[in-house]
Amino acid sequence: EDQVTQSPEALRLQEGESSSLNCSYTVSGLRGLFWYRQDPGKGPEFLFTLYSAGEEKEKERLKATLTKKESFLHITAPKPEDSATYLCAALVFSGGYNKLIFGAGTRLAVHP
Amino acid sequence: KAGVTQTPRYLIKTRGQQVTLSCSPISGHRSVSWYQQTPGQGLQFLFEYFSETQRNKGNFPGRFSGRQFSNSRSEMNVSTLELGDSALYLCASSALTGDNEKLFFGSGTQLSVL
Numbered sequence: 001e002d003q004v005t006q007s008p009e010a011l012r013l014q015e016g017e018s019s020s021l022n023c024s025y026t027v028s029g030l031r032g033l034f035w036y037r038q039d040p041g042k043g044p045e046f047l048f049t050l051y052s053a054g055e056e057k058e059k060e061r062l063k064a065t066l067t068k069k070e071s072f073l074h075i076t077a078p079k080p081e082d083s084a085t086y087l088c089a090a091l092v093f094s095g096g097y098n099k100l101i102f103g104a105g106t107r108l109a110v111h112p
Numbered sequence: 113k114a115g116v117t118q119t120p121r122y123l124i125k126t127r128g129q130q131v132t133l134s135c136s137p138i139s140g141h142r143s144v145s146w147y148q149q150t151p152g153q154g155l156q157f158l159f160e161y162f163s164e165t166q167r168n169k170g171n172f173p174g175r176f177s178g179r180q181f182s183n184s185r186s187e188m189n190v191s192t193l194e195l196g197d198s199a200l201y202l203c204a205s206s207a208l209t210g211d212n213e214k215l216f217f218g219s220g221t222q223l224s225v226l
Contacts (some may be wrong), residue, residue, distance in 0.1 A: 004154075015137055020157070031153040034212065043116070043202050043217025087155065100212055102147075102155035 001003045002027040004090050006103035013110050018079045021106045023088035024070040032091040035064050037084045038105070044087055046083060047073075078110045114139065116205050116218035124224045130191040133221045137184050137205030141166055141216075143167075144186040146178060149200040149220070158201075162209035190223075198225045 008020045025033070031050050036044035050066035057064050061082065063074045072097045073086055089102040117136040118179065125131050137144050145168075146158040157170040161180035180186045184205075190197055200220040 032212070042219050043204070045217070046215065049212075089155070095168075097160075097169065098212060099157055099170075100155075100215075101157075104152065104154035 002018055002090065002092055002094070002101050004088060004101050004103040006086075008090055010020050010107040011109070013075075013078055013108070015079055015110055015112050018074070018076045018078070020075070021073040021108070022070060023073070023103055024090060025088075025090045025101075025109070026069075027090045027092045027101065029093055030090055031093055033064075033066050034089040034091060034100065035071070035073055036087040036089065038087055039084050047086075049091075075108070078108075080110050080112055083108055083110045115222035116203055118201075118203050118214050118221050120221060121219070122222045122224075124226065125193050126226050127193055127195060129193050130189065131193060131223060133190075133201055133223075134204075135186045135188070135203030135205075135218060137186070138202075138216055141205035141207050142184050143206045143209045144180055144184065145204045145215070146186070146188050147202040147204065148172075149202055150198075154208075155202065158188070160209065167209050193225045195225050198223060209219045 003026045024058045035047040048064040053068045065072045085105045085107045087105045089100040135155045143162045145160040147155045149155045160168040175191045178188045197220045202220045204215045204217045
């Protein structure tokens with residue numbers, strides 16, 4: 001069964017304290033690995049897509065990387081405004097269609 | 113450009129009732145997908161509609177159904193509500209079917225079943 005697991009469930013950082021979020025996946029035929037940010041009371045907002053092992057993408061203080069079994073979202077010198085839930089999702093081809101399989105998310109709190 | 117609009121924002125229902133949720137996609141978008149989000153399970157795909165046709169369906173019971181109108185607006189219906197149906201229901205739209213990189217989510221409808 002296709003599965004995506006994120007760790008940790010929650011992470012508390014001090015402003016400026018860099019860290020990484022993990023997304024491990026067990027899927028048959030990964031077509032892409034997506035990262036989203038979700039603020040309270042809002043829907044997920046697209047951040048990155050990674051398509052092959054070794055690929056990296058950056059946006060401001062965020063960098064996403066991908067291996068054959070997992071993806072990492074590195075946060076460098078985070079600020080309080082980076083506080084949110086970060087979701088990863090694996091795009092797989094199943095039943096004739098592309099489907100996104102989401103992890104449960106990591107709740108990040110950055111304190112000044 | 114207006115984003116994806118979901119109504120209502122909050123709903124409280126009792127077991128056994130039915131509920132209808134509404135989603136208006138971004139103007140020009142013809143694909144609408146629905147997701148259920150719960151704290152333990154994360155986001156789970158319900159179904160996708162494109163040009164009034166259901167294109168893709170997740171593993172949910174038949175109590176969950178949807179439809180799409182000619183103006184691309186979509187509704188989702190849940191019949192015979194159960195306590196476990198309490199969740200945030202998210203709608204997402206895209207211009208093309210299966211265009212997961214350009215998926216825009218609404219803020220969701222928070223459904224509580226008592």
